[in-house]
Amino acid sequence: MRKTLIAVSAMMVLVPFLAQAGGPSKAVAAKAISNAAARIKIAEGMNDQWLATLAAFKAAKAAEAKGDFALAQSKAMTAETLANLSIQQATVQKKLWVNEVVK
Amino acid sequence: MKSIIMALMGASLALFGPLASARAAAPINPQADLKAFQGYFLKRFPNVPLAAYVNGPYNFSKSEADQWKQIMEFPPYQFALDTGKSLFNAKFPNGKDYASCFPNGGIGIAQNYPMFDAKTGRVVTLGIAVNRCRVANGLKKLKLTTGPMADILAYMTSTSDGKKINVVVPNNPKALAAYQAGKEYFYSRRGQLNFSCASCHVQEAGMHLRGNVLAPALGMTASFPLYRSKWGNMGTLVRRFIGCNKKVHSAPAKPDSAAYRDLAYFLTYMDNGLPVSGPGARP
Amino acid sequence: MNLRASLFSLSLLAGLSAVGVSQAATPAQIAAGQEIAETTTLGNCDACHMFTGATEAGNVGPALKDVKSMVPNRKEFYAIIYDEEARNPQTVMPAFGKNHILSPEQINDVIDFMYTK
Structure with a gap:
C-alpha cells in the first residue's frame, strides 16, 4: 500500500514530463484509465468512493472515445489521484473512527 | 506543481500512517x-x-x-398513507397479500425493524422485508427509496404509531x-x-x-x-x-x-x- | 510527525509560491474569492460560517468577522483551508486543498475575499 503510494506519487511527478514529447498515445491513455479503474475498485470496496473520482473517470472514458488521448490521460490521472486520496482516507478511518464514538 | 504537492502529501501520509493510534479491540x-x-x-x-x-x-x-x-x-403524507393502505391490502395475482408474509398480518410490527435474519445472516429492513414478500409471491421488487415502497412503509409504520422502537441485536x-x-x-x-x-x-x-x-x-x-x-x-x-x-x-x-x-x-x-x-x- | 509537518509546510509553500502571492489583492481576485466562497459546489463557506453579505449562513463554524485579526498570518489561513484536520483532528472543516476541492489559486482568492471581511 505504502510502496504503491510512493510509486504513484513518483509517477505523477514524472509523467507530465514524459508526456510532453509528442502527446500520449492511445495505449498510454488506456493504461492510465485501467490504472484509475483499479484504484476506483479498491475505493469502492472500502465504502469510500468520491463523486469527483467517478466524474473524472467518466470524463476520461468520454475523451478516450473521442480520440482525445491527452485529455483522457489527464482525467484518468485525476481520477486515480482522487481514488488514492479516498483510499488513504478510508485506511486512516479504519483506525480513527473510534475517536468519534460518543462515550 | 499540483502533482508535486500531491506527491508530497501522498508521501507524508504514507509515512505518517504507522504512527496513527492503533484501534483497541473493544468488545x-x-x-x-x-x-x-x-x-x-x-x-x-x-x-x-x-x-x-x-x-x-x-x-x-x-x-x-x-x-x-x-x-x-x-x-403532507396523508395521500401516501391512503395509497399505502390500499397497496398493502390489495391481493397479489396469486390471491395472497402482504399480510401473509408478516407476523400479526403486518400490523403494528414496524418498531421491530430492522431485524437480523439468522437464516441469511443479514439485516432485513422493513422495506427489504416487503420486497422479499413480493418476490416470494412472484412479483418484482419495488424501488427502496420512494414511490409505492414509501407509501406502503408509511402505512405499515402508521400502524405502529407510539409503540416503542424495539430493535434486537441477538x-x-x-x-x-x-x-x-x-x-x-x-x-x-x-x-x-x-x-x-x-x-x-x-x-x-x-x-x-x-x-x-x-x-x-x-x-x-x-x-x-x-x-x-x-x-x-x-x-x-x-x-x-x-x-x-x-x-x-x-x-x-x-x-x-x-x-x-x-x-x-x-x-x-x-x-x-x-x-x-x-x-x-x-x- | 516532524517529517510530516515539514513535508506539509513544504507543500504549503509550494501552493503559495505557485500563484505568486502579492501584497495587495486585486478587485478581480476578491470578486473571484467571493464567488468561490458562496458557491455550494466550491467553497460553500456560508453553509457553516456567517460573514457579512452571506445569505442564510450557518453557524457550525465560527463567524468570519474582522478576519485579519482572527488569522493575521496568511500562511496559517492557507493551512486552515488546505487541511485543517492536520492541525486539529477533531475539526469538521473539509480539507479543501488536500482533497482537491479548491485549487491553490482558488484558496488564495478566498483568502483575499475573507480579508475584506
Whole structure:
C-alpha cells in the first residue's frame, strides 16, 4: 500500500514530463484509465468512493472515445489521484473512527 | 506543481500512517452503546426529553416548529398513507397479500425493524422485508427509496404509531458484526468533504447548516418514511442516506447494500425505547 | 510527525509560491474569492460560517468577522483551508486543498475575499 503510494506519487511527478514529447498515445491513455479503474475498485470496496473520482473517470472514458488521448490521460490521472486520496482516507478511518464514538 | 504537492502529501501520509493510534479491540456491546448514545444527547440538551427526539429539528428551531404545526393541519403524507393502505391490502395475482408474509398480518410490527435474519445472516429492513414478500409471491421488487415502497412503509409504520422502537441485536456473531459495521460506518469520515454521519448529527447536532437545523442522530429513524418539502414527495430512510452521502461528495451505496442495512440497524437500535412516529414531515 | 509537518509546510509553500502571492489583492481576485466562497459546489463557506453579505449562513463554524485579526498570518489561513484536520483532528472543516476541492489559486482568492471581511 505504502510502496504503491510512493510509486504513484513518483509517477505523477514524472509523467507530465514524459508526456510532453509528442502527446500520449492511445495505449498510454488506456493504461492510465485501467490504472484509475483499479484504484476506483479498491475505493469502492472500502465504502469510500468520491463523486469527483467517478466524474473524472467518466470524463476520461468520454475523451478516450473521442480520440482525445491527452485529455483522457489527464482525467484518468485525476481520477486515480482522487481514488488514492479516498483510499488513504478510508485506511486512516479504519483506525480513527473510534475517536468519534460518543462515550 | 499540483502533482508535486500531491506527491508530497501522498508521501507524508504514507509515512505518517504507522504512527496513527492503533484501534483497541473493544468488545461489541450494543446495550452499553445505547446507554452512552442516549445519555450523550440527554446531557447535552437537558431541555429536550427523550421521546421528543423523534421530532428532530423541531426541538431546535422555533420557526421550523411553527411552520411544522401549520403544515400538520393537513399532513403532507396523508395521500401516501391512503395509497399505502390500499397497496398493502390489495391481493397479489396469486390471491395472497402482504399480510401473509408478516407476523400479526403486518400490523403494528414496524418498531421491530430492522431485524437480523439468522437464516441469511443479514439485516432485513422493513422495506427489504416487503420486497422479499413480493418476490416470494412472484412479483418484482419495488424501488427502496420512494414511490409505492414509501407509501406502503408509511402505512405499515402508521400502524405502529407510539409503540416503542424495539430493535434486537441477538447474541449471534453475524448480528453483532452487522451492528458493529453499522456503527463503524456511522462514525467513519468519508467523501471528499471528509464528514462522518456523526460529524453533522452528533458533534454539530442542533447547529445550523445554512438555514437548516442539523437534526440529532437520536430519534432520526423514528419518523421515516417522511414527506420532505425539499423532495416534494415521500422518501425512506435509505433515500436520506443516499442524500447525505452525496452531500459529503461521496458516491452513495446501493439501496439494499450491506452498508445501508447495517447503518439502519445501528441507527435504529440507538432509538430503542423511543416511540415510532412515522410517517413524518420535514423541511 | 516532524517529517510530516515539514513535508506539509513544504507543500504549503509550494501552493503559495505557485500563484505568486502579492501584497495587495486585486478587485478581480476578491470578486473571484467571493464567488468561490458562496458557491455550494466550491467553497460553500456560508453553509457553516456567517460573514457579512452571506445569505442564510450557518453557524457550525465560527463567524468570519474582522478576519485579519482572527488569522493575521496568511500562511496559517492557507493551512486552515488546505487541511485543517492536520492541525486539529477533531475539526469538521473539509480539507479543501488536500482533497482537491479548491485549487491553490482558488484558496488564495478566498483568502483575499475573507480579508475584506
